[in-house]
Amino acid sequence: MRRLLGVPVAMHDFGKTMLVCRMHHEIPHEGVAREWFGHGQTRALLPLDEHTVSLVLTVTGHEAAKLHALNEDAFARDIEARLERRLGAMRLVGTRHTYPLVAIWARQLVGPGFALVGDAAVGMHPVTAHGFNLGLASADRLAATLGDALARQRGVADPAALARYQRQHRAGALPLFLGTGMIVGLYTDDRPLAQPLRHAIIGGIRRLRPLRDVLAAAVVDAPPPQTLLGLMRSVARFDPRPLPHQGEAALTDSDGFFVRCTP
Numbered sequence: 001m002r003r004l005l006g007v008p009v010a011m012h013d014f015g016k017t018m019l020v021c022r023m024h025h026e027i028p029h030e031g032v033a034r035e036w037f038g039h040g041q042t043r044a045l046l047p048l049d050e051h052t053v054s055l056v057l058t059v060t061g062h063e064a065a066k067l068h069a070l071n072e073d074a075f076a077r078d079i080e081a082r083l084e085r086r087l088g089a090m091r092l093v094g095t096r097h098t099y100p101l102v103a104i105w106a107r108q109l110v111g112p113g114f115a116l117v118g119d120a121a122v123g124m125h126p127v128t129a130h131g132f133n134l135g136l137a138s139a140d141r142l143a144a145t146l147g148d149a150l151a152r153q154r155g156v157a158d159p160a161a162l163a164r165y166q167r168q169h170r171a172g173a174l175p176l177f178l179g180t181g182m183i184v185g186l187y188t189d190d191r192p193l194a195q196p197l198r199h200a201i202i203g204g205i206r207r208l209r210p211l212r213d214v215l216a217a218a219v220v221d222a223p224p225p226q227t228l229l230g231l232m233r234s235v236a237r238f239d240p241r242p243l244p245h246q247g248e249a250a251l252t253d254s255d256g257f258f259v260r261c262t263p
C-alpha cells in the first residue's frame with residue numbers, strides 16, 4: 001500500500017533473518033522475557049503460558065534455512081544447545097517462520113487522503129519488543145488528531161490535522177527508534193574490541209542510576225513526563241523507587257539484555 005502511494009522509506013537491512021516459532025520447555029520461564037546477544041546470533045524468548053515461549057532467533061539467512069529444514073527433534077536439540085539448556089528440554093510447537101530483519105522509517109507519514117500507521121510508518125528492530133506498542137501509539141495519535149479535526153468541523157482528510165499527526169508521531173517514535181538502533185549496534189558488533197567496550201559502557205550505566213532509569217524508561221516506552229519526573233526524582237534522590245512504568249528493564253554485565261515483564 002505504501003509503495004502504491006509512492007511513499008519512499010529510509011530502510012536499514014541488518015542482513016540477518018529471524019526465525020520465529022513456539023517452543024514447549026521443561027523449566028518454567030517465570031514470566032521473564034530473555035534476550036542474549038551472542039557471537040553471530042541473537043536469541044530471544046518471550047513468555048507465553050508457563051511452559052511455552054515464543055522463540056525469536058536472529059541468524060544469517062543461510063543458517064535460518066538450515067534450521068528450518070531440520071526435522072523437529074534435531075531442531076529442538078539445536079535450540080536447547082543455543083539456549084545453553086536454560087529452559088531444559090524443549091519441543092517445537094506448531095510451525096517455524098522466517099522474516100528478513102529490516103528497520104524502516106517512512107519519509108512521509110501522511111499525504112492527500114492517507115496516513116500511515118504501525119510498521120508501515122516506522123518498523124524497528126524487535127530487540128526492544130516495542131514495534132507493536134509503537135503501532136498502537138500511532139493509531140492512538142492519529143485517532144486523537146482526527147477526532148480533534150472533526151470536532152472543529154474539518155474533514156478527516158484535513159491536511160493540517162494530518163501534518164500534526166505526522167509531527168507528533170515522529171517526535172514520539174524517534175527516541176525509541178534511535179535508542180533501539182544504538183542497542184542493536186552495541187550488542188551485535190562482533191569485532192574483538194567490541195566486547196570490552198560493551199562491558200565498560202554497561203558497567204558505567206549500571207553505576208549511574210539516573211542514566212539507567214532513563215534507559216529503562218525508554219525501553220519500556222514510558223511517556224516523556226514520567227521519564228522526566230523519574231529522572232528528577234532519581235537525581236535528587238527524593239524517591240528511590242523505580243520509575244512508574246509497567247515493566248523493568250535490566251542490563252546485565254554479561255552479553256545479555258533482559259526485560260522482566262510484570263503480568
Ligand SMILES: Cc1cc2nc3c(=O)[nH]c(=O)nc-3n(C[C@H](O)[C@H](O)[C@H](O)COP(=O)(O)OP(=O)(O)OC[C@H]3O[C@@H](n4cnc5c(N)ncnc54)[C@H](O)[C@@H]3O)c2cc1C
Nearest residue numbers: 001018020056099117118119120126129130131132133135
Ligand atoms: C520476529 C519478530 C518479533 C517481534 N517481536 C515483537 C515483540 O516482542 N513486541 C512487539 O511489540 N513487537 C514485536 N515485533 C513487531 C510487531 O510484530 C510489529 O510491530 C507489528 O506486528 C506491526 O503491526 P502492523 O499491523 O503495523 O503490521 P503487521 O502485523 O505486519 O500487519 C500487516 C498486515 O497487512 C497484511 N497486508 C500486507 N499487504 C497487504 C495488502 N496489499 N493487502 C491486504 N493485506 C496486506 C499483512 O499480511 C499483515 O497481516 C516483532 C516483529 C517480528 C518480525
